[in-house]
Amino acid sequence: MARAIALSIDNVALGGGPFAAVIVQGGRVIAEGVNSVTTENDPTAHAEIMAIRAACRRLETFELTGCEIYTSCEPCPMCLGAIYWARPACVFFANGAADAAKFGFDDAFIYSEIPRLHADRKIPMIQGMRDEALAAFRAWKKKNNKTRY
Numbered sequence: 001m002a003r004a005i006a007l008s009i010d011n012v013a014l015g016g017g018p019f020a021a022v023i024v025q026g027g028r029v030i031a032e033g034v035n036s037v038t039t040e041n042d043p044t045a046h047a048e049i050m051a052i053r054a055a056c057r058r059l060e061t062f063e064l065t066g067c068e069i070y071t072s073c074e075p076c077p078m079c080l081g082a083i084y085w086a087r088p089a090c091v092f093f094a095n096g097a098a099d100a101a102k103f104g105f106d107d108a109f110i111y112s113e114i115p116r117l118h119a120d121r122k123i124p125m126i127q128g129m130r131d132e133a134l135a136a137f138r139a140w141k142k143k144n145n146k147t148r149y
Helices: 002-013 047-059 077-086 097-102 108-113 130-142
Strands: 020-025 028-034 067-073 090-095
Touching (some): 002 067, 067 077, 067 097
């Protein structure tokens, strides 16, 4: 955790956001990530996402089974989703979501958007061409040598 906190402080000095994450496997650091949203002009470049990407490349897998994630702040909804898809053993965090909100990083509005009807969201979600798109799922179902995830 100390490493994640140190990286988050250093990242602010380098022009990035005050967030960092470290992924550990068997007591060994295998990946680190810092918030690079503004430095890379990428809204998905959160610390946890960057660390997960690096760890998966290093381990040559899309799952982080048996790994621990140490993050300087409680994960946002996007990072939480990525963490669940990556399937680590556990996540340790330092600052909480309420701490982040006090400094202008409030993601509570995203959580409030999830249960809303698609058309009632701040950014409306409009479904189209569902029947055509189902062809991809049908092809997936028929494929015998697929890698489930």
